[in-house]
Amino acid sequence: MARGLRIDAPGMLHHVTARGVDGCPIFRDDVDRHDMVQRFNRLVVELGFGCWGWVFMLNHIHLLLQTGVIPLARLMARFGTGYALYFNRRHNRKGHLWQDRYWSRPVEEDAETVATYIHENPIRAGLTTDERLPDYYWCGYSGDVGARSRFPFERRSARTAPSAPTVVAKRQPTESIDALIARVCEQRGVPIEELRAPRRPRAVTCARAEIARIAVDGVGYRAADVARSLGVDESSVSRWLCRGVGA
Numbered sequence: 001m002a003r004g005l006r007i008d009a010p011g012m013l014h015h016v017t018a019r020g021v022d023g024c025p026i027f028r029d030d031v032d033r034h035d036m037v038q039r040f041n042r043l044v045v046e047l048g049f050g051c052w053g054w055v056f057m058l059n060h061i062h063l064l065l066q067t068g069v070i071p072l073a074r075l076m077a078r079f080g081t082g083y084a085l086y087f088n089r090r091h092n093r094k095g096h097l098w099q100d101r102y103w104s105r106p107v108e109e110d111a112e113t114v115a116t117y118i119h120e121n122p123i124r125a126g127l128t129t130d131e132r133l134p135d136y137y138w139c140g141y142s143g144d145v146g147a148r149s150r151f152p153f154e155r156r157s158a159r160t161a162p163s164a165p166t167v168v169a170k171r172q173p174t175e176s177i178d179a180l181i182a183r184v185c186e187q188r189g190v191p192i193e194e195l196r197a198p199r200r201p202r203a204v205t206c207a208r209a210e211i212a213r214i215a216v217d218g219v220g221y222r223a224a225d226v227a228r229s230l231g232v233d234e235s236s237v238s239r240w241l242c243r244g245v246g247a
Contacts, residue, residue: 008067008072011066015064017061018076018080018103022099026061026083026098031184032090035213037056037138039079039082044075049066049068051064052111053119055121055139056138056139057121062118080097090206119139119140120133122136184210190203208240212236212237
């Protein structure tokens with residue numbers, strides 16, 4: 001059966017979903033989730049999209065996106081391909097990560113209804129509760145990707161979409177840099193002492209880049225602080241932020 005044509009135009013709102021192949025997880029830990037959040041954040045801003053709702057589940061994602069002059073397909077192609085390459089490289093994996101192409105439909109009903117459905121996914125899956133949803137990191141209920149900040153809400157009106165996009169808000173650091181370095185090195189199997197060794201294999205370089213990306217974009221540290229902790233200059237941190245994790 002032939003695939004239907006996607007309907008897209010500047011200003012159109014889309015409900016988008018993408019799933020892991022055969023229902024497999026698209027994350028293995030919070031390092032993967034941080035990469036996806038920040039990767040998507042950069043693309044949404046760069047390509048001029050509005051993001052009115054999002055949630056990253058274990059084996060699928062939901063997005064509520066508003067297109068600008070760039071088609072939705074271009075955003076999803078760059079995002080899906082880039083993350084899949086990162087995921088396979090980091091986990092020494094081969095093959096497809098995503099199940100077919102992404103699914104999308106134009107949103108014709110009240111956007112608040114769709115945003116509510118998206119943001120309540122973690123509750124329906126038993127990952128959090130209604131009361132704790134504002135603190136759930138991987139959902140746009142309390143803070144959104146890209147062209148949105150935290151919802152300016154009272155508790156009972158938290159699931160309403162604001163009338164206009166704002167600038168993304170950066171979180172206050174919740175994890176020390178030393179703890180972050182230890183966590184990433186353990187996950188990647190890289191000895192901490194090798195981070196500052198004169199000769200660094202690719203595995204060490206990738207670990208340092210990942211630490212920089214999570215520390216600055218995911219946790220909220222300044223690039224200068226990260227550079228001092230890793231024993232590099234600030235330009236190196238900036239280069240890793242531009243290239244992405246593991247690049």
